[in-house]
Amino acid sequence: MTHAVAQATHTAEATAVAAAAPSEIAPIEPALFRQLLGCFPTGVAVITTRDAQGCPVGLTCNSFSSVSLEPPLVLFSLRKASSLVGAFREADGFAINILSQRQDALSGRFASSKIADKFDGVAWRAGPLGMPVIDDCLASFECSVHACHDAGDHHVFIGEVKHMGGGGADHALVFYKGAYMMLAESLRTLVVQGRLGSADLDEAYRTLYGTLLRLASERASDAELDAIEHAVDSIERHQGSDTLAQRIESASRFFCAIAEAGHNEALTLMAQTMTTILRERMTHVVPVLPRPDLFPLRREVVQCLRRRDANGAVAALDELITKLRKDAPAPTAAA
Numbered sequence: 001m002t003h004a005v006a007q008a009t010h011t012a013e014a015t016a017v018a019a020a021a022p023s024e025i026a027p028i029e030p031a032l033f034r035q036l037l038g039c040f041p042t043g044v045a046v047i048t049t050r051d052a053q054g055c056p057v058g059l060t061c062n063s064f065s066s067v068s069l070e071p072p073l074v075l076f077s078l079r080k081a082s083s084l085v086g087a088f089r090e091a092d093g094f095a096i097n098i099l100s101q102r103q104d105a106l107s108g109r110f111a112s113s114k115i116a117d118k119f120d121g122v123a124w125r126a127g128p129l130g131m132p133v134i135d136d137c138l139a140s141f142e143c144s145v146h147a148c149h150d151a152g153d154h155h156v157f158i159g160e161v162k163h164m165g166g167g168g169a170d171h172a173l174v175f176y177k178g179a180y181m182m183l184a185e186s187l188r189t190l191v192v193q194g195r196l197g198s199a200d201l202d203e204a205y206r207t208l209y210g211t212l213l214r215l216a217s218e219r220a221s222d223a224e225l226d227a228i229e230h231a232v233d234s235i236e237r238h239q240g241s242d243t244l245a246q247r248i249e250s251a252s253r254f255f256c257a258i259a260e261a262g263h264n265e266a267l268t269l270m271a272q273t274m275t276t277i278l279r280e281r282m283t284h285v286v287p288v289l290p291r292p293d294l295f296p297l298r299r300e301v302v303q304c305l306r307r308r309d310a311n312g313a314v315a316a317l318d319e320l321i322t323k324l325r326k327d328a329p330a331p332t333a334a335a
Contacts (some may be wrong), residue, residue: 031227031256044173046110047076048124048132049094051087056119056132059084060111062175064096072161073146077154083113085155089148094159095131096141099173106134107173113265128163138172140165191280201277202321208270209255210314212262213301217310220261225305228257232298238290248282254298261305294320 048058059082067073074096078088088094099107110118123135129142143159150156190196216224231254238247252275259271297320304312 029227029230031253031260035253035256038175041174044099044107044175045076046097046099046106046134046137047078047088047094048097048134049088049091050130050132052090056124057084057087058097058110058118058132060107064098067158071146073158074141074143074161075156075158077151077156080153080155088157089155091145093129093131093142093144093162094157095127095129095133096139096143096159097134097137098139100136100138101171101173103137104173108269111265127165133165138166191277191285194285196277198325201281202325204274205321206318208267208274209258209317212258212264212267212271213305213313213317214310215264215267216258216261217305217308217313219263220305224257224261225302228254228261228305229302231257232295232302235298236292236295240290244283248279251282252279258301291324294324297323 042062043064045061045064046058047061047064048056051057059078061076061078063077065075067075076096078085106122109115109122112118119132124132125135127133127140127142129144131142133140133142141159141161142163143161145157146160147158148155149158220228231250234250235254238250255271255275255278259268262268262271297316300316301313301320304310304316
């Protein structure tokens with residue numbers, strides 16, 4: 001083959017590859033991104049330090065990770081919007097407190113924006129570096145600040161471990177798909193065994209999402225309302241050939257988007273638990289069939305939210321749940 005022919009062949013192949021490549025890559029949807037990240041189980045830690053006045057401060061985190069053995073380095077990431085960014089950026093060090101299953105209440109306490117003094121009533125001590133170390137944790141690491149890097153909407157703090165200690169032999173508190181793993185596994189067992197009744201679940205959905213819709217009608221941004229509508233679009237675009245997983249994903253995204261728009265951390269955690277139940281029921285108990293008769297009701301939810309009509313949105317959701325349950329196929333036995 002001559003050089004000219006080889007060059008022409010290479011050019012033709014490159015052109016064919018370019019033509020076959022997608023012309024545009026879809027943007028990353030934040031809600032789906034967060035949901036898919038939740039597929040990776042993580043431990044739960046409380047990161048602590050002292051503010052400029054020497055007072056202990058801290059927050060719940062599941063972005064803790066090891067970095068290096070020599071020297072011993074670890075990291076965690078912190079939202080730039082966090083009220084504690086200044087305290088951590090000004091501090092010389094911090095402590096990582098790894099929580100056990102029995103310390104789930106501490107996880108919720110340090111994650112709450114409603115509690116001013118997170119350490120009130122919490123047993124802790126000053127470690128050798130002076131950092132707040134919480135009692136009875138599985139492990140604790142006191143670190144000096146090694147580096148702080150800007151990373152999108154977060155700061156990444158890298159610490160050099162200067163002192164560490166171990167606690168009891170309890171199991172670690174693990175976060176998975178928006179719920180503590182021990183809770184998620186318990187819920188899955190209850191759902192698959194048919195021990196969560198439809199009437200109770202419907203009442204829970206009406207109560208929880210009714211409240212979230214009322215909050216969303218007051219607090220949701222236009223972008224968050226767009227996210228709810230995009231979820232509705234996704235449900236309506238499904239074809240008969242789409243997989244069960246795709247249908248479950250779209251249904252879950254609709255409710256997740258409503259929860260995000262409500263801007264209430266505690267209710268969002270409850271909604272994540274309800275999403276876990278929804279996924280398990282749709283996978284193991286209730287057949288997932290196309291329901292075009294429900295399309296107008298989801299649209300009505302979105303339209304009412306855009307009009308800031310809380311009562312209308314709640315009424316549309318209530319009708320959707322009623323119709324879904326009334327016309328639903330009989331539950332199937334779990335495999």
